[in-house]
Amino acid sequence: MTQDELKKAVGWAALEFVTPGTIVGVGTGSTASHFIDALGSIKDQIEGAVSSSEASTEKLKSLGIPVFDCNEVDSLDIYVDGADEINGNMQMIKGGGAALTREKIISAIAKKFICIVDSSKKVDVLGKFPLPVEVIPMARSYVARELVKLGGLPEYRLNVVTDNGNVILDVHNLAIIDPVELENKINRIAGVVTVGLFANRGADVVLMGTLDGVKTITQ
Numbered sequence: 037m038t039q040d041e042l043k044k045a046v047g048w049a050a051l052e053f054v055t056p057g058t059i060v061g062v063g064t065g066s067t068a069s070h071f072i073d074a075l076g077s078i079k080d081q082i083e084g085a086v087s088s089s090e091a092s093t094e095k096l097k098s099l100g101i102p103v104f105d106c107n108e109v110d111s112l113d114i115y116v117d118g119a120d121e122i123n124g125n126m127q128m129i130k131g132g133g134a135a136l137t138r139e140k141i142i143s144a145i146a147k148k149f150i151c152i153v154d155s156s157k158k159v160d161v162l163g164k165f166p167l168p169v170e171v172i173p174m175a176r177s178y179v180a181r182e183l184v185k186l187g188g189l190p191e192y193r194l195n196v197v198t199d200n201g202n203v204i205l206d207v208h209n210l211a212i213i214d215p216v217e218l219e220n221k222i223n224r225i226a227g228v229v230t231v232g233l234f235a236n237r238g239a240d241v242v243l244m245g246t247l248d249g250v251k252t253i254t255q
């Protein structure tokens with residue numbers, strides 16, 4: 037099986053968590069894109085979706101799935117999204133697709149975060165994947181200097197402006213032993229909009245695509 041086939045398998049497996057008649061939180065990326073395809077197959081059974089990016093919104097609409105403004109929704113049963121890395125405590129690095137801020141907002145609203153990944157995303161220690169940080173443009177250099185003080189090597193993601201009009205710093209060289217502490221520290225830097233560490237609020241369920249099938253992991 038290819039990596040994309042593993043992503044497809046978990047994208048479709050996530051349908052079992054969708055309750056008919058509800059609004060579904062939808063993530064961003066190639067794995068989430070498979071979930072959107074799956075959602076399209078039951079579009080008449082759901083009320084609609086809240087989307088974490090312009091790209092996902094466009095795809096949802098193209099499949100005829102109504103997309104709600106996040107402000108219209110008090111709570112969501114589930115948020116389904118991929119990850120760039122996930123550890124044994126279901127904490128994640130996200131934001132490879134630059135959608136981390138809206139992803140964090142929707143996951144905060146959702147009762148359950150269903151993380152859909154292929155097994156290559158599983159790590160013992162987070163940080164090999166450069167940690168994305170969304171930053172207000174005028175704070176870019178200041179935030180970069182602060183991230184260096186935390187032991188990271190920030191790299192400005194060229195030619196990328198987020199859906200919120202901000203820039204991304206990808207932080208290399210981190211072995212994230214205490215993800216909650218690092219998430220809190222980076223959140224405290226002025227000019228940081230969002231750090232792509234999902235540690236305070238990790239996943240509740242992980243669907244992992246492996247060569248032996250889709251494994252469901254809960255804590």
Ligand code: 5RP
Pocket residue numbers: 063064065066067068117118119120129130131132133134135136139
């Ligand atoms: C986007 C994300 C994605 O979930 C993450 O990058 C994984 O992407 P993919 O499913 O394409 O491997 O956080 O901001």
